[in-house]
Amino acid sequence: MEELAIFGGTPVRDANHKIYYGRQWIEEDDVQAVADTLRSNFITCGPKTEELEKKLCEITTAKHAVVCANGTAALHLACLAIGIKPGDEVIVSSMTFAASSNCVLYCGGTPVFADIRPDTYNIDVEDVKRKITDKTKAIVAVDFTGQAVELDKLKKICDEHDLYLIEDGAHSIGTKYNGKPVGSIADITTFSFHPVKTVTAGEGGACMTNDDELYKKLHLLRSHGITKDSEEMTKESEGPWYQEQIMLGFNYRITDFQAALLLSQLSKLDKFSNRRKEIAKIYDDAFKGMDELYIQKNIPESDTTRHLYVIRLNPDKLKCTRREFFDALYAEGTCPQVHYIPVYRHPYYERLGYKKGLCPVAEAAYEQIMSIPFYAALTDEEVNDTIKAVKKVCKYYAK
Numbered sequence: 425m426e427e428l429a430i431f432g433g434t435p436v437r438d439a440n441h442k443i444y445y446g447r448q449w450i451e452e453d454d455v456q457a458v459a460d461t462l463r464s465n466f467i468t469c470g471p472k473t474e475e476l477e478k479k480l481c482e483i484t485t486a487k488h489a490v491v492c493a494n495g496t497a498a499l500h501l502a503c504l505a506i507g508i509k510p511g512d513e514v515i516v517s518s519m520t521f522a523a524s525s526n527c528v529l530y531c532g533g534t535p536v537f538a539d540i541r542p543d544t545y546n547i548d549v550e551d552v553k554r555k556i557t558d559k560t561k562a563i564v565a566v567d568f569t570g571q572a573v574e575l576d577k578l579k580k581i582c583d584e585h586d587l588y589l590i591e592d593g594a595h596s597i598g599t600k601y602n603g604k605p606v607g608s609i610a611d612i613t614t615f616s617f618h619p620v621k622t623v624t625a626g627e628g629g630a631c632m633t634n635d636d637e638l639y640k641k642l643h644l645l646r647s648h649g650i651t652k653d654s655e656e657m658t659k660e661s662e663g664p665w666y667q668e669q670i671m672l673g674f675n676y677r678i679t680d681f682q683a684a685l686l687l688s689q690l691s692k693l694d695k696f697s698n699r700r701k702e703i704a705k706i707y708d709d710a711f712k713g714m715d716e717l718y719i720q721k722n723i724p725e726s727d728t729t730r731h732l733y734v735i736r737l738n739p740d741k742l743k744c745t746r747r748e749f750f751d752a753l754y755a756e757g758t759c760p761q762v763h764y765i766p767v768y769r770h771p772y773y774e775r776l777g778y779k780k781g782l783c784p785v786a787e788a789a790y791e792q793i794m795s796i797p798f799y800a801a802l803t804d805e806e807v808n809d810t811i812k813a814v815k816k817v818c819k820y821y822a823k
């Protein structure tokens with residue numbers, strides 16, 4: 425059997441050509457767009473930001489967009505806009521990045537973690553139902569790896585119990601659910617434009633909504649809660665300089681050169697999306713028949729622009745631990761990552777009183793999953809090397 429690189433064998437990819445789980449795809453036209461904006465009159469929150477908001481509405485068919493500093497700020501703005509306050513409970517997916525529930529804590533609310541489905545790793549609708557109380561105000565559902573959550577069922581639950589649906593779409597720009605783009609369906613959908621996400625602004629985020637009142641709040645909260653719109657003012661204008669702070673907002677603005685970068689990236693969203701779909705299909709086909717691995721289930725309702733590619737180890741067919749598999753794959757030069765530690769397993773959340781055992785399906789998944797290199801700029805050779813490395817490690821440790 426071929427010796428693993430971790431034990432001195434030849435790695436699939438040598439140390440100078442290691443690939444990581446995600447990265448941006450920046451081309452000369454992106455650089456030019458940023459440079460052009462830096463030479464213009466506006467470098468923060470100006471015409472490029474407005475153009476970007478229009479473009480996001482066009483792409484998602486949502487009525488409104490509020491672009492902001494990052495995906496975490498977008499989630500915070502969303503919780504503020506729907507009025508989360510101390511005493512309120514918000515049901516959050518347990519298998520996500522901490523920002524999805526930190527936003528509830530920022531507002532003094534209580535995150536209530538729902539378990540995930542064992543096949544898609546998205547929030548389990550039945551567990552959501554079990555966790556609704558008379559204090560529940562909203563659900564934060566995460567489109568894990570870009571696959572849309574069961575939006576029709578979640579919307580129905582929200583209608584029945586008078587809850588807001590916030591969709592954390594940090595992974596899912598470009599995804600469609602039953603033919604409708606993500607961003608146009610939930611009360612508020614948030615996006616992140618961090619460099620590992622499908623399109624990037626360096627740092628950036630957005631809130632999408634069809635609701636005029638929520639839009640007004642999101643827009644005000646992004647910029648200190650200060651308005652220059654006479655219709656929103658409560659007092660008589662004192663002159664051309666006059667503005668009013670009418671709520672307690674933040675400075676969550678994005679710069680215009682970041683907006684220019686994202687506009688340039690969005691002009692290539694179809695290209696990025698198609699390449700991501702293509703690679704996901706190649707991986708699915710390569711791993712489908714293997715007993716050692718489980719691959720994520722694709723639900724037919726979601727036409728997914730994949731953000732991450734997660735493999736799950738089958739402990740009945742592998743004699744290694746997840747750690748051993750991870751380290752072996754890393755040494756082969758196709759470096760994995762783990763998404764995610766269930767949020768409430770972090771020490772900060774434990775100190776708040778959340779206990780192990782809360783979401784058993786998420787905890788079991790966490791023990792066995794890892795994300796393999798997956799981004800639009802991967803070459804065919806890199807995709808093939810990743811498959812080769814995964815198969816090599818599986819073969820070595822097969823029971």
Ligand SMILES: *Cc1c(COP(=O)(O)O)cnc(C)c1O
Binds near residue numbers: 496594618627628629
């Ligand atoms: C990346 C991410 C965020 C946070 O976005 P930032 O832009 O990094 O602040 C939130 N939720 C999920 C699921 C993410 O993956």
